[in-house]
Amino acid sequence: AQKVTQAQTEISVVEKEDVTLDCVYETRDTTYYLFWYKQPPSGELVFLIRRNSFDEQNEISGRYSWNFQKSTSSFNFTITASQVVDSAVYFCALYSGGYQKVTFGIGTKLQVIP
Amino acid sequence: NAGVTQTPKFRVLKTGQSMTLLCAQDMNHEYMYWYRQDPGMGLRLIHYSVGEGTTAKGEVPDGYNVSRLKKQNFLLGLESAAPSQTSVYFCASSYPGGDGYGYTFGSGTRLTVV
Numbered sequence: 001a002q003k004v005t006q007a008q009t010e011i012s013v014v015e016k017e018d019v020t021l022d023c024v025y026e027t028r029d030t031t032y033y034l035f036w037y038k039q040p041p042s043g044e045l046v047f048l049i050r051r052n053s054f055d056e057q058n059e060i061s062g063r064y065s066w067n068f069q070k071s072t073s074s075f076n077f078t079i080t081a082s083q084v085v086d087s088a089v090y091f092c093a094l095y096s097g098g099y100q101k102v103t104f105g106i107g108t109k110l111q112v113i114p
Numbered sequence: 115n116a117g118v119t120q121t122p123k124f125r126v127l128k129t130g131q132s133m134t135l136l137c138a139q140d141m142n143h144e145y146m147y148w149y150r151q152d153p154g155m156g157l158r159l160i161h162y163s164v165g166e167g168t169t170a171k172g173e174v175p176d177g178y179n180v181s182r183l184k185k186q187n188f189l190l191g192l193e194s195a196a197p198s199q200t201s202v203y204f205c206a207s208s209y210p211g212g213d214g215y216g217y218t219f220g221s222g223t224r225l226t227v228v
Contacts, residue, residue, distance in 0.1 A: 045222075
């Protein structure tokens with residue numbers, strides 16, 4: 001079985017604050033992929049990043065950064081200098097070959113207050 | 115450049131009515147999936163298909179049927195709709211499982227059963 005836990009259901013921050021969204025995963029496979037998706041108020045699901053289990057390098061893309069730590073089974077997502085347009089529900093997801101499906105966390109709703 | 119197209123986008127059904135949701139993809143993806151999204155539950159897998167002519171049950175298959183007669187289409191059927199099936203339904207497609215490249219999602223179908 002595989003599982004993704006996003007313990008933060010809702011977060012509110014004031015614009016320009018940094019915010020970290022937590023994601024903890026469980027899988028027995030040694031090869032797996034982790035993802036983050038964004039769902040803005042318009043409802044579509046937007047792919048943000050994929051990381052495979054052999055690549056623990058942190059990644060930065062503009063104001064977004066991701067911290068992958070196998071030792072703690074975590075794949076956290078940080079938004080620096082948050083903006084109102086970052087307001088959305090963010091989903092962490094896990095894919096492993098043995099399971100052949102993507103399992104999603106329940107999502108974290110981020111509200112950025114102007 | 116359509117990607118994944120879901121029809122209809124909105125639908126209201128009366129309890130006991132039937133309907134079919136259509137998902138079409140033009141990326142030659144082998145794998146296709148149907149998820150439902152409910153508040154506080156994240157995305158849960160209903161059924162999926164690993165190729166033309168194949169289907170398999172996901173996490174919450176009861177009350178739904180699917181068919182994959184053509185590679186590009188994946189149909190989700192509700193034979194006798196119930197209020198508990200009020201949800202937002204997302205279709206997704208991907209390359210074969212070993213790649214773990216992530217999904218391309220449709221824009222969703224908002225279904226209300228009254």
